[in-house]
Amino acid sequence: MSNKDHELIQTMFPPDGSGLKPYEWMVNPTRQQQWIDNQGVFLWLAFFFSEIGAGLYFVSLFYEFKAGLVLGWLITLVLGGVIHILYLGNPLRAWRMLMKPNTSELSRGIWIIGVFAALGFVQIITSGGFNIVLNIIMGILCLLIITHGFATMNVIRALPAWSSTMVLPLSVISGVWVGHQLLQFMFAASKPAEMAAGMEVWAEVFFFAYVLCIVLYVWGTYHSNEIGKASILMQVTGELKRISLIGVAGLGVGLPLILTLIMWGGDTNAFWIFLRLASVIAGDLAVRYVIMKSAVYKPLLTRQ
Amino acid sequence: MPRWGMVIDVKRCIACWGCTIACKEEHFLPPGVFFNRVLIGETGKFPSSSKLIYPILCNHCSDAACVEACPTGATYVREDGIVAIDDKKCVGCRACLVACPYQQRTYYDQKVKSKEYFPGQGKTEMELIGEKLYPFKLGTVIKCNFCSERIEAGLKKGLTPGKDEDASPACVNICPVNARVFGDLDDPNSEINRMIMENKGKQLRKEFGTEPAVYYID
Numbered sequence: 001m002s003n004k005d006h007e008l009i010q011t012m013f014p015p016d017g018s019g020l021k022p023y024e025w026m027v028n029p030t031r032q033q034q035w036i037d038n039q040g041v042f043l044w045l046a047f048f049f050s051e052i053g054a055g056l057y058f059v060s061l062f063y064e065f066k067a068g069l070v071l072g073w074l075i076t077l078v079l080g081g082v083i084h085i086l087y088l089g090n091p092l093r094a095w096r097m098l099m100k101p102n103t104s105e106l107s108r109g110i111w112i113i114g115v116f117a118a119l120g121f122v123q124i125i126t127s128g129g130f131n132i133v134l135n136i137i138m139g140i141l142c143l144l145i146i147t148h149g150f151a152t153m154n155v156i157r158a159l160p161a162w163s164s165t166m167v168l169p170l171s172v173i174s175g176v177w178v179g180h181q182l183l184q185f186m187f188a189a190s191k192p193a194e195m196a197a198g199m200e201v202w203a204e205v206f207f208f209a210y211v212l213c214i215v216l217y218v219w220g221t222y223h224s225n226e227i228g229k230a231s232i233l234m235q236v237t238g239e240l241k242r243i244s245l246i247g248v249a250g251l252g253v254g255l256p257l258i259l260t261l262i263m264w265g266g267d268t269n270a271f272w273i274f275l276r277l278a279s280v281i282a283g284d285l286a287v288r289y290v291i292m293k294s295a296v297y298k299p300l301l302t303r304q
Numbered sequence: 305m306p307r308w309g310m311v312i313d314v315k316r317c318i319a320c321w322g323c324t325i326a327c328k329e330e331h332f333l334p335p336g337v338f339f340n341r342v343l344i345g346e347t348g349k350f351p352s353s354s355k356l357i358y359p360i361l362c363n364h365c366s367d368a369a370c371v372e373a374c375p376t377g378a379t380y381v382r383e384d385g386i387v388a389i390d391d392k393k394c395v396g397c398r399a400c401l402v403a404c405p406y407q408q409r410t411y412y413d414q415k416v417k418s419k420e421y422f423p424g425q426g427k428t429e430m431e432l433i434g435e436k437l438y439p440f441k442l443g444t445v446i447k448c449n450f451c452s453e454r455i456e457a458g459l460k461k462g463l464t465p466g467k468d469e470d471a472s473p474a475c476v477n478i479c480p481v482n483a484r485v486f487g488d489l490d491d492p493n494s495e496i497n498r499m500i501m502e503n504k505g506k507q508l509r510k511e512f513g514t515e516p517a518v519y520y521i522d
Contacts, residue, residue, distance in 0.1 A: 025338075026360070026407050027345045034398040034411060089396015089413065089443025096376035096395055106399050107375035157512055158369065158405035297407055300508060301345035301356050 029230050029296040032159060036292040042087035044292055047149025048285055050080030050113070051171065055179020057120065058142035064130045067190075068183050073120045076145060081113065105155050109148035116141040146175030149288075159295040160224050161231035166217035167291070173213050177206040178284050181277045188270040196273060197266035203276075207260050211253055214287065227298045234294040244290050252283020306488035307366075307385035308450055308465065309517035310476070311499045312359050316483035319344060319357045323475035323484065327361075330451060330474035332434025335419040337410050339448035340475050359483070361475065362387060362408045362448035363508065363516030370400035370409065379445075385489070385517055386450050394444035401445055405512045409447040412440045450486075451475075466495065489517060 035043050053075030060068025085091045098114070101107045116138070123129035123138060150171035153162040180202060188196035222232040235244050259276040263269075319342050327333070327340040345356040364387045365371075370379050371387065378393035379400050401409040410416070417440075420427050427435075440446050451473035458464075458471020465471040466487035476484045487496035496519075499505065505519030 025341050025343060027343050030407060032402055034401050087397070089398075089411070090394065093376070093393070093395045096378075096393055097397065098375075099393075100375055100377050103372040104375040104399065106373070106397060110375065152399070156369070156373070156403050158403065297405065298509070299345075300360060300406060301343050301347075301358055 026297065026300040028299050029227055030299065031234075031293075032295045032297065035153075036289070039087060040292075042083050044285075044288055046080050046084035046087060047152075048080075048288055049083060050076050051146050051149060051175040052178045052182065052281070052284070053077070053080055054116070054142040054145035055175035055177070056182045057179070058139060058146070058176060059179045059183045061130075061135050061139055061142070063183065063187075065183065065186070066124065066129075068186060069120070069124055069129075071182075071186070072142075072179065073117075073124060076113070077117055105148075105152045109145070109152060112141060112144045112148065116145055143172060143175075147171045153292070153295075158297050160228035160298075161221055161291060161295040164217060164221040164224060164228065166213060166220050170210075170213040170217050170287075173206065173209045174284050174287065177210045178280055180206050181273075181280045184268075185270075185273050185277045188268065188273045193268070196270070197268045200263055200266045200268050204260055204264070207256055211257075214248070214253070217291075227296055231294040231296055234296070235290045238294075240290045240294055243286055247283060247286020248290060250283075251279045252287055255279040256283065305383045305490075306465075307490040307517065308364070308455065309385065309487065309489035309496055309519065310361075310450075310473075311485045311496050311505055311519045311521060313483045313485075313499075313503075313521040314356070314358055315522060316481045317342070317357045317359055318481055318483075320480060322478040322480060323359055323361075326474040326478035327448070330454075332431070332438040334416055334431070335421055337412075337416060337446070339408070339446075341408075358508075358520065359475075360406065360408065360508075361518065362450075363406055363514065363518045364448075364450060365514035365516045367513060367515045369403040369405060369512065369514055373399040373403035375399060382452075384455075386452050386455075387447075388449055388452065389445060389447065391441040391444045391446075394441070396443040396445070398445060405509055405514065406516075409445050412442060412444055412446045414442060417442060 034040055053072045056068055056075065057072030060072060085094050088094055097107050097110045099107065101111050119134065119138060119141065123134055147168055150167045154167045157163050180199065184196050184199045184203060187199065218232055221228040234240055256276050256279050259272050259279070263272055321342055323340045324338060324342060328338070331339060333339065339361060341360045343358045343360055346353055347356055348354055364385055366381060366385060368381060368387050371381055375397060376393045376395055378390045380388060380390070382388050396411070398411055401411055421431060422428065454473065455465045455471055458468060461470065463471035466476070466485065469477045472486050476486045485496050485499055487494040489496060491497065499521065500519050503521040505521050507516040507519055
């Protein structure tokens with residue numbers, strides 16, 4: 001076969017399955033590609049940064065820690081926002097995404113981020129920013145931003161791996177958990193040791209809630225329908241097995257579990273906290289990656 | 305105002321891919337982009353297995369998941385029921401593409417645009433003319449539009465979509481076995497409604513609740 005023939009075949013039938021096999025398209029469960037493959041990784045990162053930035057902001061509200069607010073605000077807007085815009089085909093038209101909050105989850109998210117940006121800025125620059133009303137409003141906005149990414153995915157009924165009931169609880173807990181870890185590390189690095197040690201009891205609660213959410217997500221999606229089952233099998237035994245094993249089970253659950261047990265009862269130190277933070281961030285990235293990557297559509301024709 | 309729809313009699317379809325090719329010609333679609341596909345599957349187990357042949361296109365749903373998902377209003381349902389895309393409003397977020405349970409949308413980017421039918425030999429005159437006659441905007445999503453330009457031009461001439469070729473979608477015109485019937489779903493006396501009622505036409509994946517305007521008779 002000549003190079004030109006080979007190139008023609010690559011054009012018509014790319015190995016990633018994105019090309020034409022007209023008689024096979026959607027005949028078997030078909031994986032969604034737009035929001036994770038190639039440029040789609042931007043969206044994965046954007047959702048992640050928005051979530052952890054809002055998580056850090058949320059937890060910082062309880063400790064009235066302004067540096068946490070500033071960092072959380074910046075992560076959400078600069079990293080989450082900019083990366084999100086980079087994903088768009090026409091970034092200069094991004095303002096148009098404000099136009100349809102009545103039906104589009106994506107549009108609602110942009111509004112929420114806009115309000116968060118404005119009120120967050122006010123809270124950060126004013127000396128009396130930590131008043132109860134503003135705290136409550138910002139807390140609610142943070143929770144909405146934390147869930148924004150997964151909520152956008154959750155409304156897509158055609159993808160059982162995303163429309164699972166446990167996707168939103170998992171999203172909330174993971175955002176708060178990673179945000180808590182960021183703040184605990186900031187405390188460990190800049191405040192008296194008692195501050196970070198005092199946060200450990202909540203670290204234990206969030207960690208076990210996070211693990212519970214992962215388990216319930218896997219169990220619930222597996223038993224939801226055949227397509228949900230196919231998604232979970234792809235995560236656990238299929239092409240995502242390695243990422244699930246190392247990223248989710250190892251870095252997201254295993255290592256944090258060991259470190260949490262080592263620091264049980266508040267026996268913390270900055271190095272262990274840093275190690276757990278790095279592990280939790282990598283683990284959460286892996287969780288999001290496998291959920292986004294394993295979503296498959298129900299075939300239009302069912303081949304038995 | 306009519307509500308355009310289509311009935312596809314899968315018992316008649318011979319999988320000649322005429323609709324696929326006619327659609328590509330009509331819209332000058334680049335390699336790898338299809339607004340019409342013919343899916344081939346099997347059902348049952350040997351010796352009682354049977355082959356399934358389903359021509360698939362955008363279902364022009366009246367409660368379309370893509371329209372709900374679109375954050376800008378670029379994807380919308382026209383008064384005549386056709387789901388259209390305003391490429392001036394599309395930001396290329398691809399939310400519609402992910403939301404569509406039928407996966408009949410394509411993201412048109414530089415990678416798609418630069419594909420040649422004869423790789424390495426440059427674009428043919430036909431491809432270059434197509435880019436001028438039927439330009440797609442980079443960074444937007446494209447899909448079947450029920451050949452709305454043919455319908456509109458035909459209506460202006462006083463023709464009837466579904467009956468007159470010049471006012472009907474290319475895939476309907478080309479079908480050699482008349483497996484496709486196009487017409488007004490809101491007209492109780494139309495051919496399309498008669499076929500749906502007499503043959504108990506089914507919508508594909510009705511469980512998603514999108515109310516497709518494409519019906520299948522099998």
